[in-house]
Amino acid sequence: MGTPTGARILIMALLELKNLHVALEDGTEIVKGVDLAVNTNETHAVMGPNGSGKSTLAYALMGHPAYEITEGELLLDGEDLTQMEADRRAQNGLFLAFQYPHAVPGVTVTSFMRSAINAVRKAKAGEDDPIPIPEFRQELMAAMEQLKVPREMASRYLNEGFSGGEKKRVEILQMAMLKPRIAVLDETDSGLDIDALKIVAGGVKDLVGPNMGAIVITHYQRILNYIDPDYVHVFVDGRIVEEGGPELAHKLEAEGYEAFTPALAAGGGE
Amino acid sequence: MMAATPETEIVAGIGNDYKYGFHDEENYVFKSERGLSAEVVAAISERKNEPDWMRKFRLKSLEYFMARPLPEWGGDLSQIDFDNIYYYIKPTAEQANTWEDLPPDIKNTWDRLGIPEAERNFLAGVGAQYESEVVYHKLQEKLESQGVIFKDMDSGLRDHEELVKQYFGTIIPQNDNKFAALNSAVWSGGSFIYVPPGVSIEMPLQAYFRINAENMGQFERTLIIVDEGAYVHYVEGCTAPIYTTDSLHSAVVEIIVKEGGRCRYTTIQNWSTNVYNLVTKRAVAYKDATMEWVDGNLGSKLTMKYPAIWLLGERAHGEVLSIAFANEGQHQDAGGKAVHVAPKTTSTITSKSISKNGGRASYRGLLEVAKGAEGAKSKVVCDALILDEDSRTDTYPYISIDENNVDIGHEATVSKIGEEQLFYLMSRGLSEAEAAAMIVSGFVEPITKELPLEYAVEMNRLIQLQMEGSVG
Numbered sequence: 001m002g003t004p005t006g007a008r009i010l011i012m013a014l015l016e017l018k019n020l021h022v023a024l025e026d027g028t029e030i031v032k033g034v035d036l037a038v039n040t041n042e043t044h045a046v047m048g049p050n051g052s053g054k055s056t057l058a059y060a061l062m063g064h065p066a067y068e069i070t071e072g073e074l075l076l077d078g079e080d081l082t083q084m085e086a087d088r089r090a091q092n093g094l095f096l097a098f099q100y101p102h103a104v105p106g107v108t109v110t111s112f113m114r115s116a117i118n119a120v121r122k123a124k125a126g127e128d129d130p131i132p133i134p135e136f137r138q139e140l141m142a143a144m145e146q147l148k149v150p151r152e153m154a155s156r157y158l159n160e161g162f163s164g165g166e167k168k169r170v171e172i173l174q175m176a177m178l179k180p181r182i183a184v185l186d187e188t189d190s191g192l193d194i195d196a197l198k199i200v201a202g203g204v205k206d207l208v209g210p211n212m213g214a215i216v217i218t219h220y221q222r223i224l225n226y227i228d229p230d231y232v233h234v235f236v237d238g239r240i241v242e243e244g245g246p247e248l249a250h251k252l253e254a255e256g257y258e259a260f261t262p263a264l265a266a267g268g269g270e
Numbered sequence: 271m272m273a274a275t276p277e278t279e280i281v282a283g284i285g286n287d288y289k290y291g292f293h294d295e296e297n298y299v300f301k302s303e304r305g306l307s308a309e310v311v312a313a314i315s316e317r318k319n320e321p322d323w324m325r326k327f328r329l330k331s332l333e334y335f336m337a338r339p340l341p342e343w344g345g346d347l348s349q350i351d352f353d354n355i356y357y358y359i360k361p362t363a364e365q366a367n368t369w370e371d372l373p374p375d376i377k378n379t380w381d382r383l384g385i386p387e388a389e390r391n392f393l394a395g396v397g398a399q400y401e402s403e404v405v406y407h408k409l410q411e412k413l414e415s416q417g418v419i420f421k422d423m424d425s426g427l428r429d430h431e432e433l434v435k436q437y438f439g440t441i442i443p444q445n446d447n448k449f450a451a452l453n454s455a456v457w458s459g460g461s462f463i464y465v466p467p468g469v470s471i472e473m474p475l476q477a478y479f480r481i482n483a484e485n486m487g488q489f490e491r492t493l494i495i496v497d498e499g500a501y502v503h504y505v506e507g508c509t510a511p512i513y514t515t516d517s518l519h520s521a522v523v524e525i526i527v528k529e530g531g532r533c534r535y536t537t538i539q540n541w542s543t544n545v546y547n548l549v550t551k552r553a554v555a556y557k558d559a560t561m562e563w564v565d566g567n568l569g570s571k572l573t574m575k576y577p578a579i580w581l582l583g584e585r586a587h588g589e590v591l592s593i594a595f596a597n598e599g600q601h602q603d604a605g606g607k608a609v610h611v612a613p614k615t616t617s618t619i620t621s622k623s624i625s626k627n628g629g630r631a632s633y634r635g636l637l638e639v640a641k642g643a644e645g646a647k648s649k650v651v652c653d654a655l656i657l658d659e660d661s662r663t664d665t666y667p668y669i670s671i672d673e674n675n676v677d678i679g680h681e682a683t684v685s686k687i688g689e690e691q692l693f694y695l696m697s698r699g700l701s702e703a704e705a706a707a708m709i710v711s712g713f714v715e716p717i718t719k720e721l722p723l724e725y726a727v728e729m730n731r732l733i734q735l736q737m738e739g740s741v742g
Contacts, residue, residue: 085696086696087696095697098697102690102694104708105715107715115700115708116698116700117699120698157712174698
C-alpha cells in the first residue's frame with residue numbers, strides 16, 4: 001500500500017468507497033470490495049484490463065439501476081449515496097462521463113444543457129431557479145471554445161450522428177457546465193485521436209482543482225500523459241490490486257496487467 | 271378529466287363561443303332545443319338570417335346525417351348521445367365567462383402552461399380584451415388593404431355570399447361522411463379566408479385574435495381559398511385544455527389552393543377528455559401548389575381525424591405532419607391522406623404518436639395514386655412511442671396504387687423509452703419524469719419545430735404536464 005493512500009485515510013475524503021461490492025441483477029458479483037478516497041484537487045487513475053469491472057464500478061457510482069451495491073459504503077461528503085437515484089447523485093455533485101453516451105434525438109445540446117443545469121439549480125435552491133439565459137450562453141460559448149467544440153454543435157441533437165471524438169468532447173463540455181465536485185470519466189480516451197485526446201485531457205486537467213476531483217478510468221496509460229494523475233490504482237477482477245503514484249502507470253505500460261495477476265491469485269490486493 | 275356540470279352547461283364557455291359581450295348586435299340569447307330535428311336546423315338558419323340556399327343545404331345535410339349509420343371503423347362511437355346535445359347556443363353578455371367560473375383544474379393547467387396573456391384572457395373571456403382588439407384591428411386593416419378576407423364563417427356568408435356559395439361544400443360534400451353531414455346541418459362559426467392572387471401573408475393568421483367572431487365552437491366550419499401564387503399560414507386552436515360541457519366536436523375544414531399557391535394549416539387541440547373530436551379536413555392543391563397540414567391532438571376521449579390532400583395539378587405537393595398523445599382513457603385515431611391524381615405530384619405524411627397510461631394511439635392513413643399520376647412520389651413515416659406496458663399503438667396504412675411509374679415509401683417504427691437513455695439523462699440531474707418528458711419532446715420535435723414559437727413552447731410544456739400525469 002502506497003503512502004499517499006495511508007495518509008488520506010486519516011481525514012474524511014469528499015468521495016469515499018469503503019469495501020464496495022457491486023453485483024448484476026442476476027447476482028453475479030463484479031466489483032468485489034473496493035476502497036477508494038477522492039478529494040478535490042486530486043486526479044485518480046483507475047487502470048484495468050478489459051472485463052475487470054471498471055465500467056461497472058463507474059455505473060454503480062452514478063446509480064445505474066442494473067448494478068446493485070450489495071455491500072460496503074459509498075459516501076459523498078459523508079452522505080450515503082447508495083439509496084439515491086442517479087438524478088440526486090448528480091444534484092449532489094457527482095458526474096459520469098460515459099464511454100458510450102446515448103443519443104437523444106430531437107433535443108439540442110443547448111436545450112439539454114440548460115435543462116440539466118436548471119434541474120441541478122432547482123435541487124440546490126429547493127425551487128425553480130433557472131440560469132439567466134445570457135449567463136448560460138456566455139458560459140456555454142466559453143466552454144465550447146475551450147474544448148474546441150464547433151459552435152454549430154450547440155444546435156445539433158445531443159450525440160445524434162456525433163463521431164466518437166465529438167461525443168467525448170461534449171461529455172467534457174457537460175462536465176464543464178455542470179461543475180460537479182467529483183467527476184468519473186469512463187474510458188473517455190477510447191476512440192480518440194491524439195489531438196482530440198489532448199483537448200479532452202486538457203479540459204479535464206483544467207477542471208480538477210479546488211472545486212473538483214476526478215476519477216479517470218482507463219485501459220491505457222496514454223491519456224495519463226496529458227492528465228497527470230496524482231494516484232494510480234490498478235484494478236483487476238473487481239479489486240484494486242496495487243496503488244501508487246504516476247510511476248505506477250508507466251510500470252503498467254511497460255509490463256502489462258499480467259504482472260498484477262499473480263498477486264491476485266495469491267490472494268493479495270489489500 | 272371533468273364531468274359536465276349543469277351550471278356551466280349554458281355557458282358552454284370555452285367550447286362554444288368565448289368572446290361574447292363586446293358587440294351589441296351579438297347581445298342576444300338563443301339556445302336551440304336539445305337534440306336534432308329539422309325544426310332545430312331551420313331555427314339555426316333563421317337565427318342567422320341565412321340565404322335560402324344555405325337553409326336548404328342544412329336541411330338536406332340533416333337528411334344525410336340521419337340516413338347514414340355510424341362508422342364501424344376507427345374508434346368506439348356508440349356512447350355518443352346525439353339527443354342530449356345542444357346544437358346551437360348563443361350566450362349573452364350577462365353570461366360573460368369569468369376566470370373564476372372556470373373549473374379549478376382548467377385554471378390550474380393554464381397557470382402552469384403560462385398561456386400567453388392575450389390567449390388566456392380571450393379564452394377566459396375576461397379582462398384585457400381591448401389589447402387583443404387593437405391588435406386584431408391593426409391586422410385587419412393591413413389585410414383588407416391587400417384584399418384579404420379574414421372573417422368568421424357566418425360573417426363570410428353574410429358579406430361574401432357569392433364567393434362562399436361557389437366553394438362551400440365542394441371539397442367536402444355534405445354527404446361525405448356522417449359527421450361531415452352533421453356539421454353541414456348545424457355548423458356555426460369557424461373561419462372564412464380568401465387570399466387574392468400573389469398576396470403572401472407573412473404573419474400566421476390566428477383564430478384567437480379574431481375575437482369578434484365565433485370560433486372553436488363545436489361545429490365550426492372553415493373555408494380557405496388561396497388564390498394563384500398566394501400564401502397563408504392559418505393557426506387554429508390552442509394548447510390550453512379546451513373546456514366544453516358538450517361532448518361532441520365535429521368540424522369541417524375545406525381548403526382550395528390554386529396554381530402556385532401555398533397554404534399551411536396548423537392545429538393544436540387539447541380538448542377535455544370527455545369530448546369526441548370527429549373532424550373532416552380536406553384540401554385540394556392545383557398545379558405547383560403546396561398544401562401543408564400540421565396537426566397536434568392532445569386531448570379528447572376519441573379523436574378521429576385524417577387531414578387529406580388531393581393533389582389535382584401537376585407537381586402539386588402535399589404534407590401532413592401529425593402528433594397524437596393518448597393518455598389514460600384516450601384513443602387518438604389520427605393520420606393523413608394523400609390522393610395523387612396528377613403527374614409528378616409529391617406527398618409526405620409524418621405521424622408521431624405517444625401512448626401512456628393505457629392510452630391508445632392509432633395511425634390511419636390513405637395513400638392513393640390514380641392512373642395517370644406518373645412520376646408521383648410519396649413517403650409515409652409513422653413513429654410510435656409507447657411509454658408503458660398498458661398502452662397501445664396500431665398502424666393502419668391503406669395504399670392503393672393504379673400507376674406503375676411511382677416512388678412510394680412507407681416506414682413505421684415503434685419504440686419505448688430505454689433504461690439506458692433515461693439513466694444517461696438522470697445522471698445529469700434530471701428527474702425520471704423530466705428525463706422521460708425530454709425524450710418525448712425530442713421525439714415530436716420534427717413537428718414542434720414547424721409550429722409558431724409560442725405554440726412550440728406550449729406544446730413542450732404540455733407534454734411535460736402529461737408526463738407528470740397532472741393533466742388528464
